[in-house]
Amino acid sequence: MKIFQIALGILAAIGGFVDIGDLVFNVSAGATFGYQLLWVIVVGVVGIIVYSEMCGRVATVSGKAVFDAVRERLGFRTGLAALVSAQVVNLMTLTAEIGGVAICLQLLSGLPYRWLIVIAGIVLAVIVWTTSFDWIERIFGYGGLCLLVFAVAAVKLHPAWGAVGHGFVPHVPTQSPLLYAYFAIGLLGAAMTPYEVYFYSSGAIEEQWGPKDLGLNKANAMIGYGLGGFLSFALMIVGGALFLGKGIEPEFLGSIALGAEVPLGQIGLLLALVGIVFAVGGAAIDTLFSGAYNLAQFLGWEWGRYRSNSGAPRFTVTWLVLLVLGLGLVMTGVDPVQLTEYAVIFSAVALPLTYIPILLVANDRSYMREYVNGRLANVLGLFYLVVIVIVALTAVPLLILTNAGQN
Amino acid sequence: MTKTLDLGLQLVDRQLLDSEDRRCGNVDDLALEGGPGERLEVVAILSGPGAWRRRAGLIGRFAAWIGGGRVVRIPWEEVANVSAHVKLRKRAEELGLGRGDDRLRPFIQKIPGAER
Numbered sequence: 001m002k003i004f005q006i007a008l009g010i011l012a013a014i015g016g017f018v019d020i021g022d023l024v025f026n027v028s029a030g031a032t033f034g035y036q037l038l039w040v041i042v043v044g045v046v047g048i049i050v051y052s053e054m055c056g057r058v059a060t061v062s063g064k065a066v067f068d069a070v071r072e073r074l075g076f077r078t079g080l081a082a083l084v085s086a087q088v089v090n091l092m093t094l095t096a097e098i099g100g101v102a103i104c105l106q107l108l109s110g111l112p113y114r115w116l117i118v119i120a121g122i123v124l125a126v127i128v129w130t131t132s133f134d135w136i137e138r139i140f141g142y143g144g145l146c147l148l149v150f151a152v153a154a155v156k157l158h159p160a161w162g163a164v165g166h167g168f169v170p171h172v173p174t175q176s177p178l179l180y181a182y183f184a185i186g187l188l189g190a191a192m193t194p195y196e197v198y199f200y201s202s203g204a205i206e207e208q209w210g211p212k213d214l215g216l217n218k219a220n221a222m223i224g225y226g227l228g229g230f231l232s233f234a235l236m237i238v239g240g241a242l243f244l245g246k247g248i249e250p251e252f253l254g255s256i257a258l259g260a261e262v263p264l265g266q267i268g269l270l271l272a273l274v275g276i277v278f279a280v281g282g283a284a285i286d287t288l289f290s291g292a293y294n295l296a297q298f299l300g301w302e303w304g305r306y307r308s309n310s311g312a313p314r315f316t317v318t319w320l321v322l323l324v325l326g327l328g329l330v331m332t333g334v335d336p337v338q339l340t341e342y343a344v345i346f347s348a349v350a351l352p353l354t355y356i357p358i359l360l361v362a363n364d365r366s367y368m369r370e371y372v373n374g375r376l377a378n379v380l381g382l383f384y385l386v387v388i389v390i391v392a393l394t395a396v397p398l399l400i401l402t403n404a405g406q407n
Numbered sequence: 408m409t410k411t412l413d414l415g416l417q418l419v420d421r422q423l424l425d426s427e428d429r430r431c432g433n434v435d436d437l438a439l440e441g442g443p444g445e446r447l448e449v450v451a452i453l454s455g456p457g458a459w460r461r462r463a464g465l466i467g468r469f470a471a472w473i474g475g476g477r478v479v480r481i482p483w484e485e486v487a488n489v490s491a492h493v494k495l496r497k498r499a500e501e502l503g504l505g506r507g508d509d510r511l512r513p514f515i516q517k518i519p520g521a522e523r
Contacts, residue, residue, distance in 0.1 A: 062491035064422075071433065072420045077463040079420075080470065130520050300422055300433035300454070302508055310521040313511035366417065367491040 005216055007137040008203045009224025014144030015282025016196040017048065017228030018235075020100040020253070021093070021344045023276065024337055025190045026232050027250045027259065028405065029183045030239020035159070035167030038236060040184045042168065044191025045229035047384045049221050051192070051355055054362045054377060055201040056217040060209040062367045065202040066358060067297035073357040082353035083298050089350055090195055090291045092343040094322060095329040097284035098124070099336025103253045104277045108270075114331065121327040124284055128319065133206045133305040140282030146275030149260045149268055150234040156263035157241035164237060181394070182402040186341070188391050189348035191232070192384075197354060198290040202297075206306050211371065235259075251337055288326070292318040341404055348395040351388040359385060412489060414449065422492045423454060423481075423504065431499035435459060438480065452481040452493070454504060479503045 029037045059065050064072070067086075071079045101124075102116040109116070127136065173180055204217060238259035243250055250256055253276065260272035289305070296303035296315045303315040310316070330336070359381045362373045373381065412418055414437060423432045435458035438451040456474025459467040481502055487494040499505035515521050 064491055068422055072416075075420060075462075076435070076459060076467065080463060080466065129518075130523055132523075296430075297422075300430060302430040302505070308522045309518070310512050310515040313508045313515050316515055317511060 006220050006223050007134065007141050008200070008207060009220030009222075010141035010145075010227065011137040011224075011282055011286070012052065012196060012200045012203065012220070013224035013226075013228035013231075014141050014147065014279045015286045016193070016199055017045075017191065017225055018144070018147060018231050018279050019093070019190075019193075019283030019286075020096050020280050020336065021190040021193065021340045022228075022232055023100075023235065023253070023256050023280075024251075024340050025183070025186045025344065026235035027239035027243070027256050029187060030236040030241075031243035031248060031250055032405075033173070033180060033183060034240040034244045035164045035237060036171070036173060037180070037183055037187060038164065038167035038233060039170045040187045041191065041229055041232045041236065043170075043387070044188045045225055045232075046380070047188070047387065048192050048196060048228075049225045050377065050380045050384060051197055051358060052200045052225065053218055053221040054373065054381065055197045055358045056204045056209075056221060057214060057371055058358065058361050058368065059201040059204040060214060060217055061211055061369070061371045062361075063205060064361065065205055065293060065297050066198050066354065067294045069357040069361040070354070071298050073360050074353070078353075079298060082350070083294060085346075085350040085353065086194060086198070086294055087291055089343055089347040090287050090294070091322065091325060091329070092339055092346070093193070093195060094284060094287040094291065094326040095334065096336040096340040096343055097280050097287060098326050099330045099334070099339070100253060100280040101277055101284060102330065103336065104257075104273050104280065107254050107257065108273050108277070117327060117330050120281075121323060124281065124288070125320070125323055128285060128288065128305075129309060133203070136285060136305070137203075140278050140285065143278030144275055144282055146271045147231055147279055148234075149264065149271040149275060150231060150238055153260045153263045153268060153272075154234040154237040154241070157238060159237050159241040178398065179402050179405065182398040182405050185348060185391050185395050185398055186344055186405070188387070189344045189351070189395065191229075192351060192388070193344065193347050194350055194354040195287050195290040195347075197358065198293055199286045202289070202293040202304070206304055208306065214371065253337065284326075288319050288322055291322045292316075338404075342399075345395045345399045345404075348391045351392050352385070355385060355388055418449075418452075418489060418493065421489070423452070424492045424494050425499040425502070425504065426487070426495060426497055429499050429505060431495075431502075431505035432479070434493055435478075436461065449483050451483055452486065454479045454481060477506075 070082050101120045105116045106113050257272040261269035292315050301314045302312040365372050421434050425431050432454040434452050436453040437449050440450045441447040455478040456471045457476045457478035459471040485496050487496045
């Protein structure tokens with residue numbers, strides 16, 4: 001096994017799975033319901049593994065990334081609707097991630113927030129302009145591994161392990177079931193955010209995988225998102241052990257980092273903040289690229305960081321424009337954490353339009369040949385399609401009914 | 408090419424690749440020929456924003472207007488093969504495809520590090 005080639009999976013996990021949305025939803029879910037929602041993470045992780053493996057396989061065998069498949073299967077009209085909704089949610093997420101980076105830099109440096117937004121924007125632009133795809137993956141993926149400090153913190157906080165174990169058993173509580181459902185939907189939405197598959201499938205092409213790399217694809221999806229799930233468990237346990245029943249709603253990124261400081265002191269706080277900067281910075285790049293990938297693939301433009309900046313001009317201009325738009329939106333002073341909550345819920349609505357075409361294309365024997373979906377992939381794929389449709393239909397009503405989880 | 412193709416599913420909306428595997432647009436529409444009782448034949452692929460007008464009503468017309476409304480007609484003889492992508496026999500420039508990228512390139516090249 002080429003163990004060192006799982007950087008795509010690590011970045012997909014750290015920058016995609018554990019982004020600002022997961023940090024917020026996991027810790028808040030822990031603070032509100034303790035360990036009761038741990039099982040939802042398992043459902044979400046298996047779902048994202050199933051669909052990432054599928055779209056990675058499609059990209060590897062046929063050279064088609066997600067929005068190629070969307071355009072092909074949904075046609076121009078419905079595909080355009082999928083594109084617009086994906087781009088809106090992507091821009092919201094990008095904005096939230098940039099804001100998240102700036103908040104962490106502020107906690108680390110004490111400089112003014114607005115200055116740090118500009119600095120974060122310039123640093124991101126320079127990194128993407130000058131660095132190869134491989135190195136972007138490594139810098140942000142491996143830098144984000146500092147988040148493992150939350151796993152140590154979770155153990156050090158001595159949670160009631162019996163209650164933790166009970167949290168892995170699916171159940172619905174008698175108290176405030178609506179709020180519980182809102183968090184469950186949010187956790188699923190955060191775990192299966194569409195931009196993860198946009199980035200992952202395009203990443204398979206950036207890495208120039210061929211059919212011989214299908215084992216690598218499977219390993220990347222399983223190890224990467226498995227790690228993401230593990231970190232999510234840790235975050236929720238920390239949230240539960242530290243904040244449950246104390247009336248503390250961890251609505252600042254700083255209070256999430258506090259989860260590592262309480263049991264581990266200054267070094268814990270530092271590692272947590274550095275980890276969050278890399279994870280959220282990686283997510284900013286994921287969403288930035290995803291926006292450019294989607295548009296280019298839908299319109300048939302040349303794309304990819306494996307081309308030079310001038311080798312894919314419209315792709316390059318698209319990510320530059322998206323970055324400027326994102327920076328402008330953060331500058332308006334919108335609260336990144338609140339924006340994240342809305343982005344996660346709205347992305348849940350866009351889920352079916354992303355995942356249905358992947359499932360269809362993965363079953364097309366005319367170009368998937370012997371690599372079409374097996375029975376397991378189809379059974380799981382269909383099961384998650386049902387889950388996704390339920391999530392999509394209930395997301396907005398629950399957002400309104402629970403006042404975005406505030407009641 | 409003799410194999411059977413489902414035009415709607417296996418041709419329309421696919422990626423165009425030129426002879427050097429450069430991505431240079433999509434199959435946005437097809438030009439068909441043949442009167443009543445005759446064999447219907449695909450004579451050309453149409454690519455470009457102008458072709459969206461007929462595909463998505465008012466929104467399609469709006470998108471075409473934003474995109475500049477150009478349509479490139481690629482004679483069917485220029486198609487090398489149809490698989491996951493539609494592969495062409497000539498380079499994009501020769502067929503009039505990928506012009507948006509070619510026009511932007513000189514501006515990008517002015518920025519240091521553009522070839523990275």
